[in-house]
Amino acid sequence: MSTQITLSSQLLGPLRQIASxxxxxxxxxVEEVVADYLRHQRHALLLTEMERFRARHAELLAKYRGQYIxxxxxxxxxxxxxxxxxxxxxxxQHGDLPILIVQVAETPEQEFTIRNPRLETAV
Amino acid sequence: xxxxYSNRALPPMPAxxxxxxxxxxxxxxxxIIALVDTGADATLVPLQYLLEIGxxxxxxxxxxxxxxxxxxxxxxxxxxxxxxxAFPGVRVIGSSEAEDILLGRDVLNKLSLFLxxxxxxxxxxxxxxxxxLRARR
Numbered sequence: 493m494s495t496q497i498t499l500s501s502q503l504l505g506p507l508r509q510i511a512s513x514x515x516x517x518x519x520x521x522v523e524e525v526v527a528d529y530l531r532h533q534r535h536a537l538l539l540t541e542m543e544r545f546r547a548r549h550a551e552l553l554a555k556y557r558g559q560y561i562x563x564x565x566x567x568x569x570x571x572x573x574x575x576x577x578x579x580x581x582x583x584x585q586h587g588d589l590p591i592l593i594v595q596v597a598e599t600p601e602q603e604f605t606i607r608n609p610r611l612e613t614a615v
Numbered sequence: 616x617x618x619x620y621s622n623r624a625l626p627p628m629p630a631x632x633x634x635x636x637x638x639x640x641x642x643x644x645x646x647i648i649a650l651v652d653t654g655a656d657a658t659l660v661p662l663q664y665l666l667e668i669g670x671x672x673x674x675x676x677x678x679x680x681x682x683x684x685x686x687x688x689x690x691x692x693x694x695x696x697x698x699x700x701a702f703p704g705v706r707v708i709g710s711s712e713a714e715d716i717l718l719g720r721d722v723l724n725k726l727s728l729f730l731x732x733x734x735x736x737x738x739x740x741x742x743x744x745x746x747x748l749r750a751r752r
Contacts, residue, residue, distance in 0.1 A: 534672055542675055576704010579692040580638055593673040602676035602690060604708055607654030609681055
């Protein structure tokens, strides 16, 4: 599926110049920018949902301890002991809709440890 | 399945060839060399690989390193294929900083591996070899 978009000459001029300098097409750069924008929007929505999860954590822990839940606008849409199964089910039911999927553990933060000194520059 | 150790770490590190698949797009990656890292709670994937298959973030998370410092990360669900073994819906850590996939204990604890250190070779054992080794205990 594709659609046409109209850009102002103010944007199109410099965009064509950058595309030429980088040896890329204008379409490829626009697609990359839009994908990046969508990713950041999704991340921002998930951060907001995470705040809701933190606020309700004690209550959710009592009900869903150890399980994965799918949270949207503070409401639990679904839950499962297997996060992957829950993700697949939520995708079938809600498509691309940003839904926070978290494991309900003792603390709300989804934290992992990697004991690899090669990663220390990143962490 | 047998894979040489990776020389991207010194001394060389056990490695396996993996393929990633996104449920969101049904796209499958080309084979990618992943480092075997028993010190990792979970599998870590460079963000670039996740974006290439169209995977989508499902939660923000934190990654803690050996010094205890925390880095904000994004979490994704992907299918991971290692040789004949397939693991659907594995929650992985997406990292824009990492260069290599680190196969963590979430996946490693489901595999029977032979780390042939002197030969710098990682083997994924077949069922017959696993049964033979278990019978020797």
